[in-house]
Amino acid sequence: MGETRTFNVGIVGTGSIFKAYANGLAGMPHLPVVRVADLDQERARAAAEQYSIPNWGTTDELLADESIDIVVNITPPAAHAAVTDAALRAGKHVYVEKPVAATAEAARRNIATADEVGRVLGGAPDTFLGSAGQTARAAIDKGLIGRPFAATSFVRSSRVQVWHPDPAFFFQPGGGPVLDWGPYHVAALVNLLGPVAEVAGASVIAEPELPVTSPEAKVSSVPVNVPTHATSLLRFASGALATTMYSFDVWDTELPHMEIYGTEGTLQVPDPNVFDAPVKVKRRGDEEWTEVTPAIARVSPVDQPFRGAGVADLASHVASGTPHRASAGFAYHVLEVLEAMEGASLEAGAVKIASAPERPAPAAG
Incomplete structure (x- = not known):
């Protein structure tokens, strides 16, 4: 599976799929979620409190946080490309919910940006x-x-x-x-x-x-x-x-x-x-x-939504060059x-x- 190395994770978006990522990443101690962001600040605060995430706030604050290595972008599809571009240019690796962008043209631009700045971009589904x-x-x-x-x-x-x-x-x-x-x-x-x-x-x-x-x-x-x-x-x-x-x-x-x-x-x-x-x-x-x-082995709990395998796949690839699936x-x-x-x-x-x-x-x- 490659080297186990800790990557601090920031999640942008606390909508309906957030719970699945919070649950999944909670079982991956090498991928601690250290900050969440949302346009709705009250929703970001509530999400941070529910899942014992130490920091919450705006997307700009999350991207400026130098401790964050990987940004998980689970904003609505129309916002995927812009948030991904900003996160890559802020020096973060990015894993984005499906679809990777609202259009293939926008996705091509994101891939070009990742190549330009030397960061890894991955995308759901995983x-x-x-x-x-x-x-x-x-x-x-x-x-x-x-x-x-x-x-x-x-x-x-x-x-x-x-x-x-x-x-x-x-x-x-x-x-x-x-x-x-x-x-x-x-x-x-x-x-x-x-x-x-x-x-x-x-x-x-x-x-x-x-x-x-x-x-x-x-x-x-x-x-x-x-x-x-x-x-x-x-x-x-x-x-x-x-x-x-x-x-x-x-x-x-x-x-x-x-x-x-x-x-x-x-x-x-x-x-x-x-x-x-x-x-x-x-x-x-x-x-x-x-x-x-x-x-x-089966990886997801039966009684709760689960996401995060793709984030772990990205982290393993960055850490030790394992295949990026x-x-x-x-x-x-x-x-x-x-x-x-x-x-x-x-x-x-x-x-x-x-x-x-x-x-x-x-x-x-």
């Missing part, structure tokens, strides 16, 4: 580093299902309007099911099958405005300005194909989260939004699904694919993907 993602990866690499030639990947509605008090940003540029849930699925697929070469598909907005029924709703409805249902066909550089459906409009379905089809069997992969759940296989001639022996290049490729999926139309035909990163090194074995 869930493919968990037991489920690495178990599925090991199964494929060992030939458990023969040669993988196809996959399916399905996302149903997150029902965000019934639990989030102000879900408007989920339905604006930078949001939608493709950029909200899609990163987990596409990252998982690229981890398993390698880079995507071409994307075709179509998308639709099912309803132009949605009622917000959250018990703590701050607005009665939100306008919808991004596609909320997208169907795509991905062709990987390996030749494998994946059929995807990412939707905020499909309320219920019994479709599996993800399956990988090989010449000798099928691999059933759990929700890519989580780290640890069983991977199942049914090989040619089997009568029942069986659980695949985990390739690495949740890298900016990987996150950029995922974003380029997602942009192509969101903008695809039957009239335009297939979109070629320019980036072609190496498949991330396995974390198992």
